[in-house]
Amino acid sequence: MDTWKAIRGKRDTRDYEPRPIADDAQRRILQAGRMAGSSKNAQPIRLVVIRDAARKRALAACGDFTTHLPDSPLVIVIVRFDGSRPFDAGRTAQNMMLAAHELGIASCPVGIQHDERAREALGLPSDTVVAMAITFGYPRGGRAVGRGEARLPIGEYVHWEQWGGTGDGAPSA
Amino acid sequence: MDTWKAIRGKRDTRDYEPRPIADDAQRRILQAGRMAGSSKNAQPIRLVVIRDAARKRALAACGDFTTHLPDSPLVIVIVRFDGSRPFDAGRTAQNMMLAAHELGIASCPVGIQHDERAREALGLPSDTVVAMAITFGYPRGGRAVGRGEARLPIGEYVHWEQWGGTGDGAPSA
Numbered sequence: 354m355d356t357w358k359a360i361r362g363k364r365d366t367r368d369y370e371p372r373p374i375a376d377d378a379q380r381r382i383l384q385a386g387r388m389a390g391s392s393k394n395a396q397p398i399r400l401v402v403i404r405d406a407a408r409k410r411a412l413a414a415c416g417d418f419t420t421h422l423p424d425s426p427l428v429i430v431i432v433r434f435d436g437s438r439p440f441d442a443g444r445t446a447q448n449m450m451l452a453a454h455e456l457g458i459a460s461c462p463v464g465i466q467h468d469e470r471a472r473e474a475l476g477l478p479s480d481t482v483v484a485m486a487i488t489f490g491y492p493r494g495g496r497a498v499g500r501g502e503a504r505l506p507i508g509e510y511v512h513w514e515q516w517g518g519t520g521d522g523a524p525s526a
Numbered sequence: 527m528d529t530w531k532a533i534r535g536k537r538d539t540r541d542y543e544p545r546p547i548a549d550d551a552q553r554r555i556l557q558a559g560r561m562a563g564s565s566k567n568a569q570p571i572r573l574v575v576i577r578d579a580a581r582k583r584a585l586a587a588c589g590d591f592t593t594h595l596p597d598s599p600l601v602i603v604i605v606r607f608d609g610s611r612p613f614d615a616g617r618t619a620q621n622m623m624l625a626a627h628e629l630g631i632a633s634c635p636v637g638i639q640h641d642e643r644a645r646e647a648l649g650l651p652s653d654t655v656v657a658m659a660i661t662f663g664y665p666r667g668g669r670a671v672g673r674g675e676a677r678l679p680i681g682e683y684v685h686w687e688q689w690g691g692t693g694d695g696a697p698s699a
Contacts, residue, residue, distance in 0.1 A: 356532040356628040357554060360621050365563040381530060387683050389620065390538040392637065393591075396678050401685045408687060418566075432689075440635070440658055443616020447562065448533050451624065455529040462613070464565065476688040485613055505569050510560045512574045514581060515649040516605075 354455045363451060366459035367421040369490025373404075374427045378456045382429070382489065385452035389445040397437030398445050398484070401475050403428040408474060412486060415468035422463055425488035430465075430475060433484045442484035449487060459492040527628045536624055539632035540594040542663025546577075547600045551629045555602070555662065558625035562618040570610030571618050571657070574648050576601040581647060585659060588641035595636055598661035603638075603648060606657045615657035622660060632665040 374382075379402075386400055403409055404427060412430070413422040422428060429449065431442045450460040465471045466483040477483070504510070512518050547555075552575075559573055576582055577600060585603070586595040595601060602622065604615045623633040638644045639656040650656070677683070685691050 354529055356527055356529045356624055357558070359529040360558045360625055361561055363561070363563070365567075383680065383684050385530070385533045387677050387680060388534055388536070390536070390635075392635070394538075394676070396683075399683060399685060399689075401687070401689065401691075403687060405687050432685075438616075439612040440616040440619070443611075443613040443618075444620040445616075446613070447617040447620035448624075451529055451621075452533055462563075462565070474688075476690065478689060481689075503567070504560050507556065507560060510569075510572060511556050512572060512605075514574070514576060514578050515647075516572075516574065516651060516654075517649065518574070 359451050359454050363454045365461040366492050367461040367488060368493045369421070369425055369459060369488070370493050371424065371426065372491060374458060374489055374491075378453070378458060379427060381456065382449045382453050382458070385448040386429070386431075386445045389441070389448045391441040391444070392438055395437065397434040398442060399432045399481070401430040401432060403430060411474040412465055412471055415471040415474070416463060416465040419463055419465065422486070422488055425490050427489040428486055429489065430471075430486045431484040432475070432477060432481050435480045435482065439484055446485060446487055453489055457491065458489055460487055460489045462487050532624050532627050536627045538634040539665050540634040540661060541666045542594070542598055542632065542661070543666050544597065544599065545664060547631060547662055551626070551631060552600060554629065555622045555626050555631070558621040559602070559604075559618045562614070562621045564614040564617070565611055568610065570607040571615060572605045572654070574603040574605060576603060584647040585638055585644055588638040588644040588647070589636060592636055592638065595659070595661055598663050600662040601659055602662065603644075603659045604657040605648070605650060605654050608653045608655065612657055619658060619660055626662055630664065631662055633660055633662045635660050
């Protein structure tokens with residue numbers, strides 16, 4: 354699948370078939386995360402791969418909108434070292450989710466980073482924090498369709514030269 | 527270019543030819559940002575496209591490692607509304623940089639978010655903050671080669687089930 358098609362077609366989806374992710378697909382998703390750039394190539398990100406049912410349930414208790422987490426065949430928790438940028442975790446996540454999408458695997462970020470129990474469930478050292486969890490799975494019904502498909506019109510999303518600037522450089526009315 | 531190849535090959539690169547980015551390529555890069563998912567599809571991100579030389583110089587004064595910014599033919603500043611996640615800005619950035627890479631265009635994030643003058647140069651409203659700037663350009667010499675090509679070994683990058691866990695589920699020695 355060409356890159357632009359993957360970018361255009363990817364939707365955050367949390368309704369998965371229960372069948373496990375194939376090993377080679379899982380390997381590629383992890384490598385995609387690894388290839389993401391980071392500020393000054395400091396590589397402040399680590400991944401924790403979760404497939405154990407009890408651990409998934411423990412993580413699901415750590416956030417809202419996590420009810421699908423125990424049923425996700427693969428959960429990858431993005432961990433970052435203190436002082437690093439959540440921005441770099443977002444780069445990592447998008448790499449993994451696009452690589453998965455190319456393989457027909459849907460995904461969705463899940464916010465569990467605000468709950469200290471997530472750190473405990475993962476045994477994280479004190480100089481690290483959870484950045485985000487990502488659930489992966491083959492989409493139920495074969496289609497990855499998220500709830501929030503709509504996007505802002507491009508004219509509202511993009512400003513030119515300054516806030517409110519239109520394509521000709523002038524602020525919009 | 528297939529998605530996996532783009533993910534694997536993308537390097538953060540800041541040495542560009544001076545020639546401008548073609549309009550259709552610029553359009554696709556902006557659309558790629560727009561397609562990035564966000565928490566609850568709140569779409570808290572906006573882009574400010576900078577091609578004006580004086581404004582580039584003003585932004586270059588707002589951070590370290592910005593010397594290449596005035597020579598970048600296209601700078602896109604990622605702006606987010608207060609209360610949103612820098613993580614979502616990272617997703618947006620990676621979409622744009624991968625779409626650009628597929629078109630032979632190199633890119634690099636530039637941290638200008640800590641300087642209040644960046645907000646002023648862009649005329650941002652009080653409920654927004656700069657998340658990151660991204661420079662784009664055709665790579666000098668035709669190859670996008672970043673300074674930081676090396677990546678951690680996969681065994682160091684990935685932990686299994688818990689921090690320090692190896693592929694068989696046991697913490698590593």
